[in-house]
Structures are given as structure tokens and as C-alpha cells.
Amino acid sequence: MTDHHAGKTSTDNFEVLLSEEQIQSRITEMAAVISNDYRGKRPLLIGILKGAVIFLSDLIRNLTIPLEIDFIAVSSYGDATASSGVVRILKDLEQSIQGKDVLIVEDIVDTGLTLNYLVDNLSSRQPRTLKVVTLLDKPERRKVEFEPDYCGFHIPDRFVIGYGLDFGEDYRQLSDLRVLNQ
Ligand code: 5GP
Numbered sequence: 001m002t003d004h005h006a007g008k009t010s011t012d013n014f015e016v017l018l019s020e021e022q023i024q025s026r027i028t029e030m031a032a033v034i035s036n037d038y039r040g041k042r043p044l045l046i047g048i049l050k051g052a053v054i055f056l057s058d059l060i061r062n063l064t065i066p067l068e069i070d071f072i073a074v075s076s077y078g079d080a081t082a083s084s085g086v087v088r089i090l091k092d093l094e095q096s097i098q099g100k101d102v103l104i105v106e107d108i109v110d111t112g113l114t115l116n117y118l119v120d121n122l123s124s125r126q127p128r129t130l131k132v133v134t135l136l137d138k139p140e141r142r143k144v145e146f147e148p149d150y151c152g153f154h155i156p157d158r159f160v161i162g163y164g165l166d167f168g169e170d171y172r173q174l175s176d177l178r179v180l181n182q
């Protein structure tokens with residue numbers, strides 16, 4: 001506890017793309033829209049582990065409707081198969097979603113393959129409604145057509161870290177979103 005800047009060295013090469021204030025203020029706006037759209041309902045929010053954990057926890061604390069949460073963990077196979085959209089479920093939901101109003105919560109949409117697969121998979125379990133909210137979207141990188149129902153920010157085609165997003169499991173705890181300086 002002697003050096004207050006001890007953590008800074010490791011993020012020196014990263015510049016802030018979205019500040020904590022920008023992120024929090026956008027989440028407040030998104031939560032107002034979502035609370036309004038789901039008025040009178042009790043949606044099940046499904047967070048995609050691990051990246052969406054921080055976004056989900058900030059989002060739900062701004063929602064004004066009753067809700068439930070659950071989590072799903074997926075991994076795409078290596079590059080070759082990832083392009084075919086093959087995604088493996090590492091940890092499945094704890095419950096049936098039949099008849100429920102499901103809102104998938106994701107940190108970032110990139111190629112679209114993960115969400116394309118998950119929407120297909122979860123649709124087959126017959127939810128009443130199924131929508132997707134993502135904090136970030138890199139539309140330039142799409143390999144399959146995919147449009148989230150709610151999106152926080154469109155960002156350029158850069159590798160981002162922080163606010164739940166990792167680089168080799170590091171940096172998830174940063175309150176802002178950063179890009180590697182090139
Ligand atoms: P997609 O299937 O849309 O290509 O990939 C979505 C997943 O790829 C995200 O959930 C995230 O785990 C990872 N991802 C995509 N872009 C980035 C990025 O810029 N930074 C980090 N840390 N992960 C990313």
C-alpha cells in the first residue's frame with residue numbers, strides 16, 4: 001500500500017477509449033429504455049461469462065423492473081472452426097427458459113458468431129421473447145449478419161480491454177475501456 005501508482009505501469013501502453021463516466025451515463029440511458037420496454041414483465045437476464053459480468057451488474061442496478069439473472073459460458077473452437085460459427089457451451093443455464101422474456105447480456109459483438117449461435121440455441125428452448133443487449137459493437141468485423149436489440153457504443157476495429165474485457169485474463173477490473181496503443 002505504499003505506491004498508489006503501482007497498477008499504472010501495466011496499463012501504460014493503453015489509452016482510454018471510453019471513460020468510466022461515459023460508460024456509466026450510457027448504461028443509465030440504456031437501463032431507462034429497457035425498464036420501459038419490459039414494464040409489467042420480469043425478464044431473465046442471461047450474462048455471457050466472463051466478459052459481461054461487470055456490464056450486467058451495473059445494468060441491473062439501474063433497472064427499475066423485477067428481474068432474474070443467470071449465466072452461460074461459451075468458448076469458440078480454434079480459428080479454423082470459429083469461422084464456421086461452432087461454439088461450445090462450457091456452462092449452461094441453471095433453468096428452463098421456456099415462456100420467459102429473455103434478455104442476453106453481452107460485453108461486445110465482434111464477428112457476431114457467438115451471439116448468432118446463442119440466439120439460435122436459446123430460441124430452440126422456446127422463450128416467450130428473446131432479445132440481446134450489448135455494451136459494445138464492432139460492426140466492421142461481422143462475419144455473419146447480426147444486429148443487437150440494444151447497443152451502448154459502436155467502436156472502431158481495435159482490441160479493447162477493461163470493464164470486464166480481458167487480455168490473457170488481465171485488466172477485467174478496470175472501470176474504463178482502453179485500447180492498446182499501436
Ligand atoms: P464474436 O463471436 O462476436 O466474434 O466474439 C465475441 C467475443 O469475442 C466477446 O464476447 C469477447 O469475448 C471477444 N472479443 C471480441 N472483441 C474483443 C476485444 O476487442 N477485446 C476483448 N478483450 N475481447 C473481444
